[in-house]
């Protein structure tokens with residue numbers, strides 16, 4: 110059996126670099142190459158291959174994760190903005206969950222009439238109105254559309 114007296118053959122150095130890049134511990138590299146752990150550590154320092162400490166790696170990973178989170182948040186914010194500025198679909202149903210009678214109407218309730226006056230089920234929407242408006246967002250939209258249509262007919 111020929112014993113190579115030279116610890117660091119070019120092949121072993123290559124292996125060392127590969128294992129190092131793969132993130133193996135010095136002990137694992139030593140076992141894989143078949144040299145002592147001290148030999149690995151010594152060779153790594155001679156090759157100027159310094160490994161970041163687990164803390165540094167964690168910090169770097171944390172930074173990367175935070176950065177990704179920031180990007181995601183920016184994307185989400187953009188989506189929210191787009192949704193806010195996107196015109197609501199005309200056929201979006203308006204759900205009046207708090208429908209109320211004429212006597213229950215107040216500043217805080219949408220006064221859009223549901224059904225027709227005199228009908229048994231006549232009531233008002235009762236949803237929370239838009240600030241300063243008599244109607245909730247859905248009914249404000251309806252009122253606005255009706256108005257613009259009328260203007261269009263008149264014009």
Ligand SMILES: [Zn+2]
Nearest residue numbers: 219234245248
């Ligand atoms: Zn309403």
